[in-house]
Amino acid sequence: MKHLFKPQTLKWIVILLIVVLVVKLIWLAIEMTLLPTSGINQAEEVGGKSLYYRVNLSPNKASAPKKTLKQVPVGSIKDIELLAVYNAEDTTVVTVIYKGKSKVLGRGEKINGFTLEGAGSNYATFSKNGKVYRVNLIKGENGSTSGNGRSGISSRGKSSSTVEGEIVDAGDHKIVDRSLLSHYAQNMDDIYKNIGITEVKEGNTLKGFKITFVKRGSPFAKLGVQRGDIIKSINGQEINSYNAAFNVYKNIGNVENLTLVILRGNKEMELEYEIN
Amino acid sequence: MQMVKKVLMIFFIIWFAFVLFIPKQNLYYKLEQELAAQGIKINEGKISEGLFTLQIDEAVVYIKGIDLIHVKQASFFSLLFYSSIDLKGIVVDKSLSSMVPTNLEEVTLSHVIWSPRYVSVSGHGVFGAFEGTIDLAERKVHLDFTEITKLGVLKRQLKEGEKGWYYETSF
Numbered sequence: 159m160k161h162l163f164k165p166q167t168l169k170w171i172v173i174l175l176i177v178v179l180v181v182k183l184i185w186l187a188i189e190m191t192l193l194p195t196s197g198i199n200q201a202e203e204v205g206g207k208s209l210y211y212r213v214n215l216s217p218n219k220a221s222a223p224k225k226t227l228k229q230v231p232v233g234s235i236k237d238i239e240l241l242a243v244y245n246a247e248d249t250t251v252v253t254v255i256y257k258g259k260s261k262v263l264g265r266g267e268k269i270n271g272f273t274l275e276g277a278g279s280n281y282a283t284f285s286k287n288g289k290v291y292r293v294n295l296i297k298g299e300n301g302s303t304s305g306n307g308r309s310g311i312s313s314r315g316k317s318s319s320t321v322e323g324e325i326v327d328a329g330d331h332k333i334v335d336r337s338l339l340s341h342y343a344q345n346m347d348d349i350y351k352n353i354g355i356t357e358v359k360e361g362n363t364l365k366g367f368k369i370t371f372v373k374r375g376s377p378f379a380k381l382g383v384q385r386g387d388i389i390k391s392i393n394g395q396e397i398n399s400y401n402a403a404f405n406v407y408k409n410i411g412n413v414e415n416l417t418l419v420i421l422r423g424n425k426e427m428e429l430e431y432e433i434n
Numbered sequence: 435m436q437m438v439k440k441v442l443m444i445f446f447i448i449w450f451a452f453v454l455f456i457p458k459q460n461l462y463y464k465l466e467q468e469l470a471a472q473g474i475k476i477n478e479g480k481i482s483e484g485l486f487t488l489q490i491d492e493a494v495v496y497i498k499g500i501d502l503i504h505v506k507q508a509s510f511f512s513l514l515f516y517s518s519i520d521l522k523g524i525v526v527d528k529s530l531s532s533m534v535p536t537n538l539e540e541v542t543l544s545h546v547i548w549s550p551r552y553v554s555v556s557g558h559g560v561f562g563a564f565e566g567t568i569d570l571a572e573r574k575v576h577l578d579f580t581e582i583t584k585l586g587v588l589k590r591q592l593k594e595g596e597k598g599w600y601y602e603t604s605f
Contacts, residue, residue, distance in 0.1 A: 170440075173444075174443075174444070174447050177444060177447050177448055177451065178447060178451040181448060181451035181452050181455055182451065182455045185452075185455045185456065185457055188457070189457040189460050192464075193457060193460035193461060193463065193464050194460065194463040194464055194466075194467055195460065195463070196463060197462070197463045197466045197467075197476075197478070198463075198466050198467060198470040198475055199475065199476075199477045200475040200476075200477050200494075200496040200499065200501075344532040345532060346530075346532070346533060347533070399499050400497075400498035400499045400500050401498075401499040401500050401501075404500045404529070407529065408529045
């Protein structure tokens with residue numbers, strides 16, 4: 159009988175097939191013993207809680223009719239022009255023009271029924287009937303703004319690299335300049351130069367974010383947060399995941415108010431900010 | 435001579451079978467597992483296997499649970515002595531636009547067995563093109579920007595050297 163292939167060739171083909179089979183079996187063994195059969199996917203969050211806006215519904219506060227009482231001299235905030243700002247750690251003095259005359263005011267002093275509450279780098283805040291008003295520094299003839307002397311004194315002629323905007327204490331809440339917020343929203347690096355934040359975990363569950371340091375004199379220090387504070391929620395959004403924190407960061411430019419719930423020691427505290 | 439031929443033939447068949455039968459999808463799942471331990475998770479739209487390739491379409495990369503990077507197509511290719519990963523249509527979340535360019539058209543990472551320490555990187559986007567290396571031993575990344583059209587926000591991250599702009603970091 160005549161062979162179709164040489165027995166030698168056939169033997170070689172069989173050997174090669176066995177080699178291929180052995181390799182396949184090795185991979186199969188690795189696949190079954192060492193490699194996972196399915197991937198790890200991120201569960202996508204649906205219907206995330208949106209940021210809420212603070213509305214004061216407290217019945218103990220001044221009622222609406224009271225607000226309409228006009229016991230103070232009638233006047234508009236537009237009648238007041240801000241000429242200069244002196245803002246030191248313990249003192250705030252502003253120069254305003256009212257009815258064509260300039261007047262120097264200290265914190266707590268009144269003009270046209272408006273009480274000076276504080277000042278930022280280029281503005282001052284006044285209150286009247288529980289409402290806070292902001293007056294910006296007027297421009298000089300050459301386009302510059304007023305302001306002289308020490309570092310506490312401000313002017314609009316700051317370089318673009320410096321952070322603009324101030325935080326003013328208005329009693330039960332703080333007023334944060336929106337430009338300050340916008341700066342940090344666009345320069346994430348600058349946040350970590352001023353504040354250190356680390357995650358707080360219980361087992362595998364993220365419980366919040368702990369502040370590890372706050373640079374003295376930085377806007378973050380002025381916000382009233384301290385080293386050791388644990389941020390539990392921002393505007394009602396529980397900060398229990400990086401995604402939740404990032405969502406707050408992404409939307410921070412659009413908020414009017416910020417309410418931070420923090421854990422200081424064993425005490426839960428609420429810090430409130432108005433974005434102006 | 436005949437013996438040498440036979441040995442070479444066996445080596446070739448072993449290599450070919452080895453590359454052909456790599457459980458690509460399972461190895462990819464293993465990579466996902468390792469990345470997940472670092473807080474990086476990938477959700478992929480479609481996984482398809484070729485003879486020597488594994489292709490992932492519409493991948494979403496989550497870092498610490500944050501949906502940060504979208505990749506239109508990722509292609510893994512390996513011949514053992516040469517391996518590459520080709521990423522196309524990379525879009526980074528807009529919120530990071532002040533830090534990094536948010537659109538990269540293509541990035542290619544390749545590795546050759548005779549230079550095991552280095553991974554070559556090249557890519558291009560609206561800012562121009564770059565190429566460089568990842569030193570696995572020293573854990574350093576060096577990227578030279580060879581063509582620059584619009585550096586934009588990237589300029590803050592770059593340094594200027596004799597050859598032009600470059601980016602360096604360690605991991």
